[in-house]
Amino acid sequence: MDQIDISLLQILQEDARITVSDLSKRLSLSRPSITERLHRLQEKGIIEGFSARVSPAAIGRNTLLIIQITDLKVPASQWEKMITLEKDVLECHRVTGHIGYIIKAAVSGMDGLRDLVDRLMNYSNHVNTSIVLTSPVGYRPILPNQETDSAG
Known part of the structure; x- marks a missing residue:
């Protein structure tokens, strides 16, 4: 995963209803490139699915x-x-x-x-x-650790 994939995951977890066109603009990539990345992340099991968060x-x-x-x-x-x-x-x-x-x-x-x-x-x-009285962290997007690998 590169930084673009990580940014893509961040954006999707904030708003899974964002369109491919809007993702394309925000990440400065073509729509086919965004679509390819989405499919790859789903095939790898990184993106498990898309859903709505409902207030109980x-x-x-x-x-x-x-x-x-x-x-x-x-x-x-x-x-x-x-x-x-x-x-x-x-x-x-x-x-x-x-x-x-x-x-x-x-x-x-x-x-x-x-x-x-x-x-x-x-x-x-x-x-x-x-x-539960309050939930100071009720939901938080999850991203991979961004530790750099010195081997490249």
Whole structure:
């Protein structure tokens, strides 16, 4: 990846709806060149897809949660199959350490929180929830490290 690819990733993460023409102007490259770079970044798996960021609060899910799951009652494969179907869950990560999984979820108030915890307790002996008060870094574009390689 060169600096143009990195700039392309930065721009797309700020506004994935930008047109190829606008990308072409901003990066001073031809439209075919931009299109080729986009395809290459997708083929390499660097760009996984394009999506919209939706505000959970704006659609009635005003309570954002971080949930720690430990001591599963079922095999991990069964848990992971179930959690992919849980619509309140935004993210689920299997992690190292004494906690097995960390979940990010969005629910509608305390009733939604209680319902989600009740469902999760069917699969785990320990469900620890934290309500997110603020998110100083709610989203940040991710770019490769820009350390220069002295070999070229």
